[in-house]
Amino acid sequence: KAGVTQTPRYLIKTRGQQVTLSCSPISGHRSVSWYQQTPGQGLQFLFEYFSETQRNKGNFPGRFSGRQFSNSRSEMNVSTLELGDSALYLCASSENLNTEAFFGQGTRLTVV
Amino acid sequence: SQQGEEDPQALSIQEGENATMNCSYKTSINNLQWYRQNSGRGLVHLILIRSNEREKHSGRLRVTLDTSKKSSSLLITASRAADTASYFCATGNTPLVFGKGTRLSVIA
Numbered sequence: 432k433a434g435v436t437q438t439p440r441y442l443i444k445t446r447g448q449q450v451t452l453s454c455s456p457i458s459g460h461r462s463v464s465w466y467q468q469t470p471g472q473g474l475q476f477l478f479e480y481f482s483e484t485q486r487n488k489g490n491f492p493g494r495f496s497g498r499q500f501s502n503s504r505s506e507m508n509v510s511t512l513e514l515g516d517s518a519l520y521l522c523a524s525s526e527n528l529n530t531e532a533f534f535g536q537g538t539r540l541t542v543v
Numbered sequence: 544s545q546q547g548e549e550d551p552q553a554l555s556i557q558e559g560e561n562a563t564m565n566c567s568y569k570t571s572i573n574n575l576q577w578y579r580q581n582s583g584r585g586l587v588h589l590i591l592i593r594s595n596e597r598e599k600h601s602g603r604l605r606v607t608l609d610t611s612k613k614s615s616s617l618l619i620t621a622s623r624a625a626d627t628a629s630y631f632c633a634t635g636n637t638p639l640v641f642g643k644g645t646r647l648s649v650i651a
Contacts, residue, residue: 435585464638474631474641487638521585523639529573532639534586 433458435524435535443541449510452538456503456524463505464532465497468519477520480505481528512542547575547632547642555648562619564645566632567612575608575615576639578631586631589617624651 436455444450456463465477476489480499497507503524509516519539523532550565566575574593578586592599592608592615599606605618619626627649633639 437585466641473643476638476640479638489638519583523586531576531588531591532633533588534578536585537583539583 435522435533437520437522437535437538439538440536441539441541443543444512446512446514446542448512449508450512450540451506451508452520452522452540454505454507454522454524454535456505456522457526457533460524460526460533461503462525462528462530462532463499463503464523464525465505465507466521466523467491468521468537469517474521477507486528509540514542516540517542547634547640549630549632549642549645551645552643553646553648555650556622558622558624558649558651560622562622562626562647562649564617564630564647566615566617566634566642568615568632568634569613571610572634576633577604577606577615577617578633578641579628580631580644581628589630619647622647622649624649 438453462481464479468474478497479487483499494510499505519537521537523534525532547566547568576591577589580586590601590606592606603620608615629644629646631641631644633641
């Protein structure tokens with residue numbers, strides 16, 4: 432079984448731009464979650480989706496948004512990028528809620 | 544919110560030694576998961592232990608869970624240089640809530 436795939440792996444953007452990150456979960460997994468990892472704040476929860484519905488949202492500004500498609504693939508979007516948005520963005524998928532979550536390799540976003 | 548806190552923050556051992564990391568959390572949980580992260584890469588799922596389990600093994604890994612103390616431990620036996628990584632526990636139903644991790648260095 433293929434693992435969780437995140438694209439792109441690396442991204443450099445300029446302040447004020449927007450970015451879209453993609454996550455393809457493991458086949459058959461219906462739950463997708465997104466996390467932001469920075470050296471200062473550690474791993475912070477962004478969103479959780481299950482069967483196309485957002486179940487939970489972390490404490491992030493409205494510039495951060497996401498969605499899940501009918502094939503369980505998910506995207507997250509960050510608008511009006513700030514320098515502080517530079518981070519490793521990780522996506523995790525799980526078969527159902529409360530089951531093992533498997534992570535992708537992440538997208539390293541650098542905002543300059 | 545539920546939060547796992549790993550202890551120690553950093554651990555340095557010689558190859559062949561055992562490494563023990565601890566995790567404490569605040570509220571009741573359905574399960575607790577341990578992950579490994581090599582520098583700048585994704586998290587690798589190591590083991591999930593359910594709230595009604597006390598101990599679980601996977602290869603050189605042994606995880607214990609004490610729900611009365613709201614704590615868990617991860618033991619890596621006969622460590623190798625390749626075990627050098629950060630280790631995280633994650634608690635919660637959904638979403639997972641992570642601590643800051645334990646940075647393990649295994650010196651050859």
